[in-house]
Amino acid sequence: MKINLQHKQAAHCENGVTSNLLHFYNIPLSEPMVFGIGAGLFFSHMPFIKLNFIPVTSFRPLPGFIFKRVTRRLGIKTKRFKYSNPQQAMNEMDLLLEKGIPVGMLVGVFYLSYFPQEFRFHFNAHNLVVFGKENNTYFISDPVMENVETLTYDELAKVRFAKGTYPPKGRMYYISEVPEKIDLKGAIVKGIKQASKDMLTIPIPMFGVKGIRFMAKRLKRWPEKLGEKKAALYLGQVIRMLEEIGTGGAGFRFIYAAFLQEAAGVLEQPWLLEVSKEMTIVGDKWREFAYLAARTFKKRGTETATYEQLSELLMIIANQEEEIFKKLKKISL
Amino acid sequence: MKIKDVPQDDDGFLQEGKVRDLCYAIDEDGNYKQVLSIGWNPKNEAMKLALQLVDEQVENTKQAVIEGKLSPLAYYMGKNMMDVKLLSQYTGIPKRKIRKHLNPNVFFKLKPSLIEQYAKIFNLSIQDLLNIESVKISKPFNEE
Numbered sequence: 001m002k003i004n005l006q007h008k009q010a011a012h013c014e015n016g017v018t019s020n021l022l023h024f025y026n027i028p029l030s031e032p033m034v035f036g037i038g039a040g041l042f043f044s045h046m047p048f049i050k051l052n053f054i055p056v057t058s059f060r061p062l063p064g065f066i067f068k069r070v071t072r073r074l075g076i077k078t079k080r081f082k083y084s085n086p087q088q089a090m091n092e093m094d095l096l097l098e099k100g101i102p103v104g105m106l107v108g109v110f111y112l113s114y115f116p117q118e119f120r121f122h123f124n125a126h127n128l129v130v131f132g133k134e135n136n137t138y139f140i141s142d143p144v145m146e147n148v149e150t151l152t153y154d155e156l157a158k159v160r161f162a163k164g165t166y167p168p169k170g171r172m173y174y175i176s177e178v179p180e181k182i183d184l185k186g187a188i189v190k191g192i193k194q195a196s197k198d199m200l201t202i203p204i205p206m207f208g209v210k211g212i213r214f215m216a217k218r219l220k221r222w223p224e225k226l227g228e229k230k231a232a233l234y235l236g237q238v239i240r241m242l243e244e245i246g247t248g249g250a251g252f253r254f255i256y257a258a259f260l261q262e263a264a265g266v267l268e269q270p271w272l273l274e275v276s277k278e279m280t281i282v283g284d285k286w287r288e289f290a291y292l293a294a295r296t297f298k299k300r301g302t303e304t305a306t307y308e309q310l311s312e313l314l315m316i317i318a319n320q321e322e323e324i325f326k327k328l329k330k331i332s333l
Numbered sequence: 334m335k336i337k338d339v340p341q342d343d344d345g346f347l348q349e350g351k352v353r354d355l356c357y358a359i360d361e362d363g364n365y366k367q368v369l370s371i372g373w374n375p376k377n378e379a380m381k382l383a384l385q386l387v388d389e390q391v392e393n394t395k396q397a398v399i400e401g402k403l404s405p406l407a408y409y410m411g412k413n414m415m416d417v418k419l420l421s422q423y424t425g426i427p428k429r430k431i432r433k434h435l436n437p438n439v440f441f442k443l444k445p446s447l448i449e450q451y452a453k454i455f456n457l458s459i460q461d462l463l464n465i466e467s468v469k470i471s472k473p474f475n476e477e
Contacts (some may be wrong), residue, residue, distance in 0.1 A: 011355040118346050118380060122414060145352055163422035233386065239379040249334055254357040258365035280359065284334060294375030
């Protein structure tokens with residue numbers, strides 16, 4: 001049994017799952033649209049929270065936020081579950097599949113057999129959709145993959161109950177009710193307002209535009225404080241978060257620019273096209289940062305930028321993003 | 334980023350037709366399109382750096398296992414990027430006991446059911462888990 005769900009690759013797993021599920025219910029929203037309505041753009045640098053001894057830097061909000069916000073803003077009802085017993089988690093998923101309902105879920109990637117070996121870290125916030133079962137095999141729409149994949153019962157149960165930081169605990173979700181008419185324009189405006197608010201006004205220096213400046217200041221002192229080797233590791237981690245599978249390039253900045261472009265058409269507000277261009281320029285600056293940072297930790301060529309130069313570049317980026325979101329904050333219907 | 338600037342630096346991490354990075358880039362008219370990328374050097378370098386770190390730690394453990402100072406369990410734990418806590422969560426074996434099992438004298442005398450529990454988590458056969466030769470020939474990430 002296979003549900004008629006169209007698998008479409010996306011840059012980011014949660015956008016992709018949300019977009020693919022919405023398409024199934026005849027709400028054809030693109031990945032950038034989902035990302036923008038869900039206010040997926042963010043920045044945080046938390047030196048006091050470490051993963052594998054390296055501070056956490058992130059270009060997105062917490063996992064689960066995008067799906068939650070998009071469905072709420074479009075008036076779509078969802079159901080979500082969490083389990084302690086793997087067998088129960090699998091049985092209840094099977095029942096939904098039999099009813100023809102595609103099921104989104106959180107998994108850990110370490111035991112995800114179809115993932116390339118190098119990407120199989122102990123990361124537990126990956127999203128995918130299960131949309132069918134034949135004998136002992138499940139059909140998987142994993143937005144990161146180019147094609148439909150399969151997992152056996154045991155494999156799927158294992159990744160749904162991955163262990164470690166933020167264990168998924170069999171979490172799954174599905175769309176239960178779709179309204180006859182959705183307010184797309186209203187949802188877009190709410191999404192833009194929220195992203196602006198998150199980037200500009202959280203009164204803690206680790207988040208949003210302030211967070212970029214915060215990291216810029218700390219990064220400057222990494223070599224003297226940590227030594228070259230550890231500084232390189234810290235820098236490498238920032239690049240990975242910025243460019244790793246799922247960001248669409250430049251820490252989601254390009255997806256957001258694509259969203260603004262699409263939003264300009266839907267809202268009939270051409271000024272958003274200009275802001276989209278500015279966002280593209282910031283994205284290019286983030287790419288420049290990644291390029292120079294990689295040169296720095298590889299210590300080669302004449303383009304070796306010092307940590308101080310990288311810090312200055314981040315300050316410029318922070319200023320430009322601040323300008324952009326000050327403009328976007330004023331959006332209305 | 335323009336479509337023509339989307340990097341295609343293949344370093345063996347991604348695979349065409351299987352998994353590539355989906356990037357958003359602008360065409361000649363400034364419209365955003367999706368483009369698949371096989372990789373980008375700065376990112377590939379960052380990836381290698383992270384794997385190198387794992388390799389270094391694993392390599393030290395490997396030597397200790399070969400010299401008989403640690404059990405193969407220590408090696409596979411590192412290779413799977415686990416610590417005692419995570420291994421305990423996966424196997425259900427208490428941390429205190431796992432620490433004891435890192436000692437080769439204790440490990441090689443464990444009952445088969447325990448060895449099997451470990452082997453399952455590492456996707457190994459019981460024979461491979463108990464055989465130090467398997468540790469010797471195991472390759473680091475950067476060579477795989």
